[in-house]
Amino acid sequence: MNDNTEEMRYSVVACIDLQGFSSHLETGNYDLRTRIGGEAIERLKILDNQLTLLKKEKELAPEYYPKLFTRRVNDSLIISIDLPDILLPSVGASVRTGFTGEEFVKYFDVSSYENEEDFVEDYQRQIRNSIQDLILFVGLIARIHSSVSMEELKNSFPGVKTVMATGYRLSYKIDGKEDFLSANFAFSNSYIASNSLHGAKFFVDNNILHLLSVDKYCVNLLKRCQFIGSAEVFDIFSDRSEPLRPNSVFREGVLEQVELFRKDFWFRELDATKVAFLQIVPQLMPYLEGKKAYDNPKLFKKIFETMSTNSTREDFAAGIKRGFFVWFGMDEDIRVVYDLISVGKSEILEKKQKEEMMKNLYVYFDEKSANSIK
Numbered sequence: 001m002n003d004n005t006e007e008m009r010y011s012v013v014a015c016i017d018l019q020g021f022s023s024h025l026e027t028g029n030y031d032l033r034t035r036i037g038g039e040a041i042e043r044l045k046i047l048d049n050q051l052t053l054l055k056k057e058k059e060l061a062p063e064y065y066p067k068l069f070t071r072r073v074n075d076s077l078i079i080s081i082d083l084p085d086i087l088l089p090s091v092g093a094s095v096r097t098g099f100t101g102e103e104f105v106k107y108f109d110v111s112s113y114e115n116e117e118d119f120v121e122d123y124q125r126q127i128r129n130s131i132q133d134l135i136l137f138v139g140l141i142a143r144i145h146s147s148v149s150m151e152e153l154k155n156s157f158p159g160v161k162t163v164m165a166t167g168y169r170l171s172y173k174i175d176g177k178e179d180f181l182s183a184n185f186a187f188s189n190s191y192i193a194s195n196s197l198h199g200a201k202f203f204v205d206n207n208i209l210h211l212l213s214v215d216k217y218c219v220n221l222l223k224r225c226q227f228i229g230s231a232e233v234f235d236i237f238s239d240r241s242e243p244l245r246p247n248s249v250f251r252e253g254v255l256e257q258v259e260l261f262r263k264d265f266w267f268r269e270l271d272a273t274k275v276a277f278l279q280i281v282p283q284l285m286p287y288l289e290g291k292k293a294y295d296n297p298k299l300f301k302k303i304f305e306t307m308s309t310n311s312t313r314e315d316f317a318a319g320i321k322r323g324f325f326v327w328f329g330m331d332e333d334i335r336v337v338y339d340l341i342s343v344g345k346s347e348i349l350e351k352k353q354k355e356e357m358m359k360n361l362y363v364y365f366d367e368k369s370a371n372s373i374k
Contacts, residue, residue, distance in 0.1 A: 010088040011169040012134065012208060013186040014141040016077040016148065018043055019200050020158035039155075046151045047077050050144050053330040064279055064334050065140070066133030069180035077144065078187065080180050081137045082169065084130040087211065094166065094263060095207040127214050132282050134211060135218060138164070138204070139279025142272040145202050147329035149272070152200075159200025163267065165190035165260075166207040185261075193258045193267060202272035203256070205265060217281055217288050217307045224306050225274040227316050228253050250316075276328040277303055280338045287342055296344040300326060303341050 051070060058065045069080040086107050087096050104110060107126065113119040145162040152159045167186030172179050181187055189205070197203045212218045229248040253269030286292040288308055296304065303326065328337055339346035 007171045008088065009082040009169040009171055010085075010166070011080055011082050011180075011184060011186040012137060012164060012166055012205075013078065013080045013184065013190045014137075014162055014164040015187070015190040015194060016047070016079070016141070016145060016160060016162045017194060018047070018075040018148075018152070018158075018160055039157075042155070043152070043157060044072075044075065046148055047072055047075070050077065050147060050330055053147075054140070054144070057330070057334060060333075061335050063283065064136060066136050068137070069178070071181065078181065079137075079141060079144075080169075080184065080186065081133060083134060083211075086126065086130050094265070095210050124214075131211050131214055134208070135215065135278050135281055138208065138212065139276055139281070142202065142270075142275035143279065143328060143330050145272040146276055146327075147331060149200065150329060161194065161197070161200050161203070162272070163190045163194045163197055163203045164208060165193055165205040165265070165267075189260050189265065192260055193265065196258045197256055197267055201269050202275065203267040204270055204275075206255075206268055207265070209268060212278075215281070216310070217285075218278060220310055221274065221277060221281070221307050222270070223311055223313070223316060225270040226253050226268065227251070228269065228271050252313075273328070277307075277341075279334060280341065281307065283338055284342060294342075296342065298340075298344045300341045300344065 051072065054068075054070070066081055071078045089096050090098075090100065099107065108119070108122065110119070113122070141162060141164060145160060148160040165186055167184070167189045169180070169186060170183035172182040174182075193203075193205075209222060212222065227250040229250050232249045253271070255269075256267045258265050258267060281288075284304070284307065287294045287304070294304060326337070326340070333348060333352075336346045336349045339348065
């Protein structure tokens with residue numbers, strides 16, 4: 001057996017792909033100078049804008065971001081993350097399900113545990129710590145997907161499909177710089193699986209959900225994300241407690257089996273607008289674990305309650321009536337969203353609002369001055 005363990009990485013890759021882009025170009029005779037070609041360029045700018053927003057926010061709030069590899073390839077965004085070695089599956093496996101004796105010695109100081117309870121506590125702590133970047137990553141990808149979807153909808157474009165997959169990556173450098181797409185089979189899995197997963201939807205490899213299930217708060221949120229909502233056909237007898245806001249009907253996201261390199265993978269459709277809130281779960285931990293008192297009576301409390309409540313499939317199927325009331329795309333400052341959910345107000349938001357108000361006042365008085373001169 002060829003042992004390349006030191007260079008081997010266990011990776012997750014998200015392919016965020018504009019739907020119907022080839023047909024769009026074909027309609028414009030593959031000439032970007034035409035009006036239709038110009039529309040295609042505008043769609044590409046939507047992707048570029050997401051990377052711009054990502055870079056800006058990462059600089060302002062690095063605690064919400066893992067180490068990322070990003071690249072735009074034609075009409076797709078490719079974003080990747082390497083997971084800690086402790087999550088690297090055993091040879092022949094697709095996801096970590098346990099440890100060999102040699103791995104136990106490598107990752108755990110077995111002689112330091114006084115009893116089995118001490119070991120279990122340390123084991124759970126290390127595994128939870130190892131998925132923190134993955135939690136941030138999945139939430140980030142969901143925000144990007146949601147933002148692109150919204151921009152596509154505004155312009156009556158076909159939408160976007162995201163496929164997130166796991167796989168191995170051999171560390172490969174060109175001129176001393178890491179090339180994350182070379183020998184990256186997480187990318188291959190995502191790209192190939194996309195051919196079998198149809199529609200402008202958000203698909204996640206079940207191996208990723210398996211890893212995220214280590215954290216019970218992620219599990220609670222993801223259970224809600226498994227139900228996809230759409231507007232209900234209006235019924236005059238339905239609950240009209242919220243004027244003009246339609247009731248929603250929910251279905252469980254599809255689960256698709258895809259064979260990749262002679263292995264079976266399963267991909268789950270999730271509601272990306274809810275998955276996005278994973279990106280703030282690590283920062284909310286003091287509240288979720290009860291180390292800080294949570295007392296937010298506002299609309300945002302529903303999001304927190306979803307994270308902190310262990311519900312069954314039957315609970316969700318019978319009880320979901322509304323969404324979260326909060327939009328969380330890339331154009332929303334993640335620090336503000338965290339503040340609103342955790343304490344119900346945000347100094348950052350208040351400062352921005354004051355600055356905007358002062359800017360408008362300056363414009364108003366400048367116009368008044370100009371008019372008086374005239």
